[in-house]
Amino acid sequence: xxxxxxxxxxxxxxxxxxxxxxxxxxVSFTETAVVTRFDEIKTVIEPGDAGLHFKLPWxxxxxxxxxxxxxxxxxxxxxxxxEDQKTVVMTAYATWRIDDGEKFLKTxxxxxxxxxxxxxxxENRVSTVLRTxxxxxxxxxxxxxxxxxxxxxxxxxxxxxxxxxNYGIAIVSVGIQRLGIPESVTREVFTRMKEDRQKTIKxxxxxxQSKAQAIRSDxxxxxxxxxxxxxxxAKKIEGLGQAEAAKYYPVFxxxxxxxxxxxxxxxxxxxxxxxxxxxxxxxxQFAPFSLIRDAAISFKKASEPNGAxxxxxxxxxxxxxxxxxxPDVSExxxxx
Numbered sequence: 064x065x066x067x068x069x070x071x072x073x074x075x076x077x078x079x080x081x082x083x084x085x086x087x088x089x090v091s092f093t094e095t096a097v098v099t100r101f102d103e104i105k106t107v108i109e110p111g112d113a114g115l116h117f118k119l120p121w122x123x124x125x126x127x128x129x130x131x132x133x134x135x136x137x138x139x140x141x142x143x144x145x146e147d148q149k150t151v152v153m154t155a156y157a158t159w160r161i162d163d164g165e166k167f168l169k170t171x172x173x174x175x176x177x178x179x180x181x182x183x184x185x186e187n188r189v190s191t192v193l194r195t196x197x198x199x200x201x202x203x204x205x206x207x208x209x210x211x212x213x214x215x216x217x218x219x220x221x222x223x224x225x226x227x228x229n230y231g232i233a234i235v236s237v238g239i240q241r242l243g244i245p246e247s248v249t250r251e252v253f254t255r256m257k258e259d260r261q262k263t264i265k266x267x268x269x270x271x272q273s274k275a276q277a278i279r280s281d282x283x284x285x286x287x288x289x290x291x292x293x294x295x296x297a298k299k300i301e302g303l304g305q306a307e308a309a310k311y312y313p314v315f316x317x318x319x320x321x322x323x324x325x326x327x328x329x330x331x332x333x334x335x336x337x338x339x340x341x342x343x344x345x346x347x348q349f350a351p352f353s354l355i356r357d358a359a360i361s362f363k364k365a366s367e368p369n370g371a372x373x374x375x376x377x378x379x380x381x382x383x384x385x386x387x388x389x390p391d392v393s394e395x396x397x398x399x
Contacts, residue, residue, distance in 0.1 A: 085120040090128070095164035097127040107165050127168055129161045136181045137240060143190055149198040149251075152243035155189050155218065157181055163231030170230050180230050181222075185237065188221040201242060204256050215239060 090096045092113040098106040100123060108116060110131055118124035137156045144150060159181060161167050161174075171177055192214060200210035218237040226232040315322035 082120070086117050087115060088118060088126050089115050093130060093132050094128050095131050095161060097129075097164045097168045099125050099127065099168075104165055104168065109164075127164075129164050129167060129174060131161050133158050133160050133235060135159075136178050136185070138182060138186055138189070140241070140243070141186065141190075143193045145193055145198045145201070146195055147197040147199075150245055151193070151198065151201065152241075152245070153189065153193075153239060154241045155185055155237065156240045157185050157222075157237045158235045159226070159232050160235065161231060162227065162233035166231030171232075177230070177232060181226065181232065181234075184222040184225055185218070188218055188237075192217045192221065202244065204259050211239065 088096075090108050090110075090113045092110050094113070095110055096108040096116075097104060098108070098116075098118050100119070102125075105124065106118075118126065135156055135158050138154050140152055140154050142150055142152055159177075161177075167177075171180060196210060196214060199208055200214065203209050215236075215238045219234065222237065223234045226234045
């Protein structure tokens with residue numbers, strides 16, 4: 064007996080370990096567990112009670128574990144009709160998780176069967192909602208006409224309560240994943256989009272032309288005011304100049320030769336300021352060019368042996384000899 068004591072203790076220890084393993088189980092914080100006894104629900108362990116738990120050995124008690132993390136389900140491509148009798152091809156998605164483990168076990172049982180339940184709810188709801196909206200709520204160049212958010216909210220509101228009450232599934236969100244349009248509908252959509260764009264272009268063009276016309280009118284009004292002020296100022300300056308020039312008219316009236324000489328000289332300066340030119344004229348027939356003729360004659364006389372040195376001769380002096388020395392105007396001004 065004493066010899067077999069170690070073996071007996073080892074056997075008892077193994078039996079205890081096996082019994083512990085059969086009766087103990089651990090629940091993760093991402094799981095919910097339902098314990099059934101002879102297929103009747105005995106205990107539901109929520110994620111908040113995660114940890115080590117005990118049960119009777121199988122087959123008396125069984126543990127059903129369900130992952131409570133979010134999952135996504137996608138529908139297949141389906142042709143659906145809109146309110147205005149247009150056809151679209153659409154796939155929708157739903158994010159869901161197991162919320163009530165007890166109800167899920169009774170109505171669904173296995174996690175892989177949950178997709179079929181959600182598919183039935185989602186496809187029926189999508190088909191129903193789309194029949195209440197025109198195609199323009201899905202495809203439009205005007206953002207205000209787009210109703211994507213509203214349509215997706217209608218999808219969600221129609222299946223959320225049903226999934227929770229019937230299957231213990233919490234539907235978190237529902238949306239449109241892909242949207243396709245048949246070729247015949249695409250042409251109609253593009254035609255309508257072009258018409259909308261042309262309408263927008265005309266409105267913007269008309270608005271731009273109106274604003275441009277207003278800007279041009281303002282600019283013309285401002286320019287007319289500026290030109291009127293400049294013209295008035297120019298006339299004022301011109302009047303002042305004429306008034307100043309009028310002071311010297313009596314002097315030139317008394318000295319007619321000086322007046323003619325200065326005018327001819329001014330005319331020649333203006334002619335020669337134009338640059339290089341060739342003029343063939345009879346100097347005797349044009350008063351301004353008679354200065355050149357007279358200057359040449361005086362220069363020739365000054366170049367004779369009895370005259371002045373041609374190199375040192377002064378043309379202006381010859382002109383003065385011809386026309387007479389210019390009188391001292393300052394001495395004949397009244398009051399001097």
